[in-house]
Amino acid sequence: MAGSTATAVLDRNGLDALVKELTAQGRTVVGPTVRDGAVVLAELASADRLPWGWGTRVEAGRYRLVPREDGAVFAHTAGPQSWKAFLHPQREQLWSADRGSDGSLSIVEERADPASYAFLGVRPCDLRAIAVQDRVLTGGRFQDSGYAARRTGAFLIAAECTEPGATCFCVSMGSGPAADTGFDLALTEVVDDAGHRFFARAGSTAGAEVLSGLPHRPPDPGTEAAAHDAVEAARDRMGRAMPPVSLRDLMGESLEASRWDDVAARCLTCGNCTMVCPTCFCTTTEDVTDLTGDHAERWQRWDSCFDLDFSHLHGGPVRATPRSRYRQWLTHKLSTWYEQFGSSGCVGCGRCITWCPVGIDITEEAAALHDELAARLRQEEENDEGGGDDRKEPER
């Protein structure tokens, strides 16, 4: 690759130059910023807006910003938003319809011109989430054209994870803490006696070209090793883990588990988990008319399977109880997603745990379902041996 760089070391000036360069290319640069006591994604005018010196402390149902003495910028865990807020926005107009005086009907597509985004600081779990939404929204027979347009033009800068939180479990979902693929540039932050710097890797031709234009140093073995070690150390510091079994099979075997009653007694069906989840993609439509009654619009907005209206069929909702709605969410995420879109719908970012107002923990629920299934199978085995009846073994 002539005039391009595969790996380099950047300092804070390099990050400044990166934001300037991407802005100069006409891109809308979005990254983490500090606002309202949280790390939130917003348009960056410069790298100064990044959360320098801020970390986060999270637990089930709890999220706090904490200052950091080392001045690190990517040492926070997943915030309340994910990149879907930009690629798959909360509300979007699809088309408008006008009725003429002769009763004629004309309908035109109303998709806004897609912004050319650059996302700075995408966690490996969120990179995976973007890949999951790519398959859902553009991988099938029909494409979501708005998503496809925004996604195709987006430039992704990953920030490898060196500071996992207490609700993180990406390792057990195989989606972090290292960024392997799906980025234009990947940064790994290193803060040690040799200074505050970023080990940068290009993941695409466009990424390599951008990297070569930034003020940078050639990669030194010390920085590269420190970056590698920091990510490896993060691997061992995940706050949580999913049970090490096939979650797909576990959910399929657990549709009538009594654990659903237990979690339903705690779940408020508020839908927070679906809003913060980086892969939850469900939408509904709104049809509105203006005061003349001759102009109508179709809007699409995020929807949640926790909403009673979500499964409405003439006569009422299919999933009336909180039990069935929580079961729908969890089984879809961990199991039926495979059948529909070829992968798990969970990337282990931990947002649904952190932002659940009553602290329901997806890993704890999966573990409880696993225990219940194991107990049930043991019981059935004992019955088979003791009773001497010839019922078939339960299918695994």
Place this chain on the structure above:
Amino acid sequence: MTDVPLPYRVIRVNRETADTVTLVLAPTGPATLAPFAPGQFAMVYAFGVGEIPVSVSRIDRHALRHTIRSVGAVSAALCALRPGSRVGLRGPFGTGWELDRAAGQDLLVVAGGIGLAPLRPLVLDALAARHRYGQLNLLVGARSPGDLLYAQQLRFWTAHRGLRHCAVTVDRSADGWWGHVGLVTTLLNHAEFAPDSTTAYLCGPEVMIRATARDLVHRGLPAQRIRVSLERNMRCATGHCGHCQLGGVLLCRDGPVIGWDRADPLLSVREL
């Protein structure tokens, strides 16, 4: 046209029952939707009100028919349309009945209520190619004699189109009704089919589909040769909105017509 509705004109409105009409629709310009297969559905848009999925109830070269029962805001608006009104249509979506796969076999078509509508193009195709199939049975259930769809057409098919096995039953009788009373499953004893070489096509309320399919399995029909058309909430019809999930099935994409081998375990779980 799958993203943005294409305007269609209502060229005729056939009143079928007190709450059900058939809209005969033709494109307003040169553009037209891709051809529909029996069992597939369109998203039908009532101006300013909303959009609902409706299976095609007849497919002609120049017109599409949708039979619609007034049950909600959108279907009520569609049922109130008059000739000359416009609707928006997107489609075709979903799987069809795939009658071709049953060549040489007996056919058993079982409909409950409005469920006869998606089955009509299948029956018409089977009648048009009678020599390709064995016995053709059409069993129809309705709430009351007044709720029976296409009553005249059923008589016409029996009298002039060679439909030898057509039986109708109602849940509640009324003056002048001399036919069967009871669930549609009671008609199965009157049908003529060899279970080991029959394909069944079922559409109607979910309880009726469940009862009929289980009865047929009991009589020896393999589950994969029982084709059922199911229904769930749908917003997009393109597999992106998530509303039509039934377990791992996205009904707008993998359905609405699926095999009973796939549907049975899903419909056996309450509120799935």
